[in-house]
Amino acid sequence: MLTFEQKQAIIESFPQLTRKEISMKRLNYHFDGSQYEKKIVVEKLHPNGNGFVYVGDLLRYKTDDRGLVNIRDFSEQELREIIEDSLMYLSEIDEVVPEVRIEQSWRNRNDDQLLLVEEDPFWNVYHGFNLEESFGTRDDAENYLYSEGFKPSKK
Incomplete structure (x- = not known):
């Protein structure tokens, strides 16, 4: 399991994210370029290593009812991938994407x-x-x- 400091360093390597301190020494990371009302990508990153990443309704992830995934036991690669997916999900779409029907x-x-x-x-x-x-x-x-x-x- 990555430490709080390791997770913080990985998250802060994404220049699109802005750190906001919240209660109990926890951190949120906002994406101001979001095309949606939702701007928080990483929620409640806690010094004990717990935290959540917003991925909305991406089928790749098992989320809670708010579209969040717990990242407590994530590896560096998993953390980078989920943040990239979140940023892509929240970003403005510049090209026409073909409709995918499941x-x-x-x-x-x-x-x-x-x-x-x-x-x-x-x-x-x-x-x-x-x-x-x-x-x-x-x-x-x-x-x-x-x-x-x-x-x-x-x-």
Whole structure:
């Protein structure tokens, strides 16, 4: 585990971040170039090594309900990567990015099929071409599918 000082040095190697001292000797790091209202990239970095990085709804990370990832046990490489991902997530997009759709087939015991599709900002469940339900998060959509007796299809 990296020490507080090591984490602080890694975070401060990103010139886009501005350090702000908060209570109990903790630090926040702000990104003033954020295109969103959210500007804090690193929250509550504590001298005991605990802290959080904001990644919003990036699927690569397991976040809490506020889009934060605990970095207590992160390596230097992991910490650098998550900060880079956060900065990219919060940065203004200068080029057109092709839409990426995540689709997953789900089946029940009767072999009925539903399709889970990410259509920003929603997770939609389709029966054929018909919209069955719509959810704000993937977890909510998957919980619905499981509660209805569906499981992800094997490919």
